[in-house]
Amino acid sequence: MSLPLDSDVWHRVIKSDRIKSGKKKMKNIGLRSIMILREDEEIRVTDALCRHMAWPLAYGGKVKDGCITCPLHQTKYDLDSGEVKEWSPFPLFPMYGRLLGKMRRPSPLAVHTARELDGWVEVRLSN
Ligand code: FES
Incomplete structure (x- = not known):
């Protein structure tokens, strides 16, 4: 008998009414930290930590466009998609942000599949 891969399993992570529109929450699935955010009625889930220097994006991350x-x-x-649009551009002067950007190669943020079922947000990890 084989166990299901984590990407085959839906994890119940938070009650739907605990995440209001425009809000972000950080949760763990095992050792994996994820960020759940609701924009209007849409739920999105990504890894929680910035790929640059591991800042938790739920704390101060700005969502736009x-x-x-x-x-x-x-x-x-x-x-x-999790694709990097800009990598460590701040601060512009002095070129501190760009220097810090060279400490780690740009890499995408993992994006996970989410659904709402029976009053819960459920997440299927992408990898
Ligand atoms: S930790 Fe997120 S941009 Fe540097």
């Missing part, structure tokens, strides 16, 4: 921007050095990710 389908992207989330990390408050620390303003790395920006597309919320649908």
Whole structure:
């Protein structure tokens, strides 16, 4: 008998009414930290930590035009694909942000599948 892969399993992570529109929450599924955010009625789930220097995006991340921007050095990710739109551009002067950006290669934010069922937000991890 084989166990299901984690990507085959739906995890109940939070009651739907605990996440209001425009809010973000950080939760764990095992050792994996995820961020749940609701925009209007849509739930989105990504990994919780910025790929640059692991800032928790639920704390101060700005959501605009389908992207989330990390408050620390303003790395920006597309919320649908996790693609990096900008990597550590802040601060511009002196070139501190760009220097810090070289500490780690740009890499996408993992985006997970989410649904709401029976009053719960459920998440299926992407990888
Ligand atoms: S930690 Fe997020 S941009 Fe640096």
